[in-house]
Amino acid sequence: MYNFSFHRPTGLRQASNMLGKLEEAKILAGGQTLIPTMKLRLASPGNIVDLNAIEAEMAGIELKGRSIVIGAMTRHAEVANSAVVKEHLPALAYLASLIGDPAVRHRGTIGGSIANNDPNADYPAACLGLGATVITTKGKHAADDFFKGMFETALEGDEIITKVSFPIAKKAGYEKFKNQASRFALVGVFASKRGSEIRVAVTGAGANGVFRVPSFEEALKKRFAPKSLEGLTIPADGMNSDIHGSAEYRAHLVGVMARRAVTRANEAPEAPGSEAEGTDVGNG
């Protein structure tokens, strides 16, 4: 690890100011990507702005109207074990339970995961697959506009994610095929149905990060069932290819995982009152 200056702001405004002023500043949330990268000397931020002292402003899981709002510093284990999430969005709790290992899940945060936008991470699939809203110190981003490609997001340098709002879907399922080494998603598919809105989001497979599959969504509009996806594939072009799997394999797995995600969504109990009318917090 290279030397760096460590800052521990106690409020969000102070943190934003630091990020604006300090050179080569990096946010430390759960540190599950940043710290290993620094230890390997692959990252050399001059300044670390640690958000852990302002956790209170960015913590907690709440049911707000027809959405679940999760503070950015919420650890994966809290989401995985949250009674509220398990009741209203069990697919999201399940997804969180698949991230890394217990040590990672007790340190890693949802805000950190989304801000990092690792092309193999799980949370981006849930954000895009549910049409979440990313709430920051500067405003709100719809998930569709937030993820800009591998490790790229719409965030500005001094912008901090404070909350993520997930609209409650009537049906939602996540299916993950793990890279056997890293346990990141080789291919992960999040599928949901909320009213007439169908979303199918894929992580791990794309050479440019998380993406939606319009052809699958169209097919599922007729009937939200795995059968609707039978025979459907996506082209291997644009898929990632490495020692763990070719582009063709990943494209094939997108179809398999999508069918299984839909099956899982149909098997899960429907969220209570999820079809009722209501304003989605953050979607306005």
Place this chain on the structure above:
Amino acid sequence: MSATGIGAAVRRKEDFRFITGKGQYTDDISRPGQTYIHFVRSPHAHAKIRKIDNAAAKAMPGVVAVLTGADLANDKIGNLICGWAITSKDGTPMKMSAHPAIANVKACHVGDAVAVVIAETLGQAKDAGEKLVVDYEVLPAVADPAKAQAAGAPLIHDVAPNNTIYQWHLGDQKATDAAFKAANHVTKLDIINNRLVPNAIEPRAALADYDSGTDSLTLWNTSQNPHVARLVIAAFVGMAPEHKLRVIAPDVGGGFGSKIFIYPEEVVCLWAARKVNRPVKWNSDRSEAFLTDAHGRDHVTHAEMAFDAEGKITALRAKTIANLGAYMSTFSSSVPTYLYATLLSGQYGIANIYCEVDAVYTNTVPVDAYRGAGRPEATFVVERLVEVGAREMSMDPADLRKKNFVKSFPHQTPVIMAYDAGDYAASLKKAQEIADVKGFGKRKRDSARNGKLRGLGYSTYIEACGIAPSQAVGSLGAGVGLWESAEVRVNPTGSVEVLTGSHSHGQGHETTFAQLVAGRLGIPIENISIVHGDTDKVQFGMGTYGSRSGAVGMTAIVKALDKVEAKAKKVAAFMLEAAEGDIEFKDGKFTVAGTDKAAAWGDVALNAYIAHKFTGAELEPGLKEGAFYDPTNFTFPAGCHICELEIDPETGNTEIMGWTAVDDFGVIINPMIVEGQVHGGIAQGVGQALFEGTVYDKDGQLVNGSYMDYAMPRADYLPSFKIDTTETRCPSNPLGIKGCGEAGAIAAPAAVMNAITDALGTEDIAMPATPAAVWRTLQKVNTSRPAAA
């Protein structure tokens, strides 16, 4: 059987300190004034070192010294050596290249050290390392052993034309070829035995301390055999005379073979400690471990098996290219030769065997012994051939095995080994019952209904363990004897210290060796301590590898205990005023035959030291005896493993549904520890079959050099194992022990691959059978057999 003697599942004595964080590993030890060393390593697989500019590095804060291969050569520090001489079939000796601890002329693999920085802190050493300017002339590299000998392949060492270290053979070629000509059926396979990274949980480490007052050096390191390290570093590297060098291998967190060898880092730490006259510490990080710990396996083999009309195996022949990497590691030459081809008879009576092995240099990390060392490679060849032969001849694979099992002992194979005892049919039968092989057909149909492909695979393996005998290994080229030593020191209060040349780095010797002593002397196990791993305490020892510490190391203790008992009887005779011949010793008590006169163990021990009952002319005071034990034969553990698995054809994912292991380890000291060894071995064998394997690109870069890309077998990838044993005593040692440390890793890969190919209906898949590889194979099968689905 006593509660703590041989056969008892005694809880491991050493675990309290390990699980409470009180273990003392090399990195836990620090010396006053300690400095930290950072190895600057070549990023290129093959590159000439034109020039090293260290001015900027030397000027960095905290830097104590920057040293290069030229400095090492100037100080006349010798090269690392390979200690087992192999002779090619044309009679020429193996082509061992120079292996300087720091590359001087050129770097031969990614990770080859080209310089070191010694600084006050590790961070400062690394910072300075980045300022070192190495001018490389990058050369073409070769990483694939199958391409190393090709015309035009980059030459790695001038001493070895065509990158060929030796072309060795074993067996009778003429007779074997004749048997093939006469065969009714011949099964042929091309096999790649994938290269593995050992991945001990504790990375290698070294701490060197120089005492200028006595001109002596102390090295703490992660070694499986500290005395051999001292011998090589003293006698061959020429670092210091043997009596001026102390090597201490304290608690060591796993080795799997990778900590047998003498590595550049410990040599450099010793040299640097004397040079800067301060202690020097190195602790490998995981990335360094991937690039510098000796890897395992890496064979490319074509193998054939000949059968007669009844399915009797009449001959086996194999041609193997073994990748030894960029340099010959300490015992590398022996692994693909005498530890491999000598086991090609498996559990079978095969009259004719011929094996050719070409060992090659490549621009990769050196390869040496890794859990099983040669025997997993041999077992994989034999057990895949038998299984595929059965399929091709439409015979039941278990029946074909039974038909060919060696049934009478001793049995001399055509490849050196003389099997001493075993009952292979017994372990096969027991395993079949436990695995419910009869019910497999129904389970396969059930899987098919769920869209899954189910397969079952056998592996009836044999291994040669307890390596010694010294005369035998000496005649095969070993540079050392492979006996073991022990010393039993009885204290005046009757407690006992056992000094052993074996080394425990996870095996539980502090428990099992103490069980032996507790049972023999009839004293509480708490009153026994096992001392190992320090050349200043233990006189000499050969260390732990090749499942030898039970069969060889414990037998040395038995011999020392025999002498202790004999001496104690003399003491008791004086105490009890009886003839020495009338003294009997049982359950910790000395008695005079036919009387009620008795003396307890502790009283005799005390009397041995206070020496009031006898004069120095009659008997020497004290109670301490040593012994060296050299066995007459290898030991031959064997058994049957059955793997049952399910493949998801949509994803290619393999799930192991059941694992049965029935092993014959001879007499078992501690069944709990043996079971743990079997579990770990199977996990590593399954790792080789399904998950692990290095990937080198064409430039010699290790593509999967971290846990992000190198998949290890995790607990949740494995089922709950069904483990049982059969027992035939080993006749060559008094305890009847055969050894158990490597069995799982030897048996498992063939069992998995036999099951996978059974499920897939094709032999066309190599290890590791990752989901992507299985899926790719299924795509081929489905396109070649469109109607089959």
